[in-house]
Amino acid sequence: MREKRRHRAPQQETLVNSIRRVLAALAIGATCAGGTALASDAWPAKPIRIVVPTAAGGTVDIVTRLVAKGLAEDLRQPVIVDNKPSASGLIASREVAHAQPDGYTLLAVANTFVSAPAFVPQAGYDPIKDFEPVTQLCQIPMVLVVNPTVPERSVQALIERAKAHPGEVSFASSGTGSTGYIAAELFSRRAGIKMLSVSYKGNSQALVDVVGGQVMTMFDQVSTSWKYVRGKQLHALAVTTPTRSPLLPEVPTVAESGLPGYEDVTFNAILAPAGTPAPIVSRLHAAIAKVLARPALREQLSAQGIEVKSSETPQAFGEYLRSAASKYRGIAQAQ
Structure with a gap:
């Protein structure tokens, strides 16, 4: 019996060592998983920064600041809005x-974020x-506005002028691929015209120059243009949604102005860098939904x-982004 035990001992020792290695590996894995869970549970432990790729005063900035204020109250940490405007963001x-x-740096975006690339x-x-x-945070109709000195007072009249004088009708935007640029590009294709693009670092400055008469026209969000229209500093020709805007009920849609099927609505949203832990993304989504409610x-x-519109889940918003990216790639390839 002793001889048999001496021959069996090395096999038993090998088996024991193998079991120990497996258990050690499982313990390390559990520790790592636990560390990630603890890090997510501790979030947020310091201020959160939301980078806004547009100038202060625009719709993305306005909506983000309101959301940031509500988030700070709910998460009990300061939420800082950091404006970093540049052409197309x-x-x-x-x-x-x-x-x-890590959930401490976020990005506020509009359609330009998806269309610019x-x-x-x-x-x-x-x-x-x-x-x-x-x-997603919200969606906003756009409106085609012109400086009051522009004699054309309808979409069809503007199209006729652009056809008679290609490149003479100028439009302002915050850069190639921006929301205003895309709306104008879609409009030009539907109408069969060529307009002159004038780019700015931000939508606010573009709007100022249309009001000042340096540029003839632009597609701007109703949320930032309607006060200028009411103050007669701009004239509204049409809105880009299928139905009229409650803020400008007297202004027709582009579709009813002779370009049936035309529609272009902007959205605002919040994103995080790739690799942000899913528990943090989920908590952010829930906290923002609570604020928007x-x-x-x-x-x-x-x-x-501005119509509040929260995504049902982060995954649902991801599908929306993929669909939008595909749409914009198609528009760009057709140029």
Whole structure:
């Protein structure tokens, strides 16, 4: 019996060592998983920064600041809005794409975030691969406005002028691929005209120059243009939604003005760098949804022509982004 035990001992020792290695590996894995869970549970432990790729005063800035205020109250940490305007928002988007994916640096976006990479070959980021979708915040109609000195007072009259004088009708936007640029590009294709594009670092300055008469026209969000229209500093020719805007009920849609089927609505949203832990993304989504559900906030935005629209899940918003990216690539390839 002793001889048999001496021969069996090395096999038993090998088996025991193998079991120990497996148990050690499982313990390490559990520790790592636990560490990730603890890090997510501890979030947020310091201020959160939301980078806005547009100038202060625009719709993205307005909506983001309202959401940031509500988030700070709910998460009990300061939420800082950091404006970093540039043409088409490329600089801010690149910065956040390379930020630590820890939930402390976020990006507020509009359609331009998805459309710019389709039109700018070296945008420096991929809107799908480099970011984690969190949620949509709202959607906003756009309006085609002209400086009051422009004699044309209808969409058809403007189209006729552009056809008679190709390149004479100028339009302002915050850069190639921006929301205003895309709306104008879609409009030009439907109408069969060629307009002159004038780019700015931000939508606010573009709007100022249309009001000042340096540029003839632009597609701008109703939320930032309607006060100028009411003050007769701009004349509204048409809105881009299928139905008229409650803020400008007397202004027809582009579709009913002779371009049936035309529609272009902008959205605002929040994203995080790719690799941000799913528990943090989920908590962000839930916290923002809670903020957007507040009646006072919804009424405040509705009064400016902004419709609150929260994504059901981060994954649902991701699908929306992929669909939008495909749409804009198609538009860019057709140029």
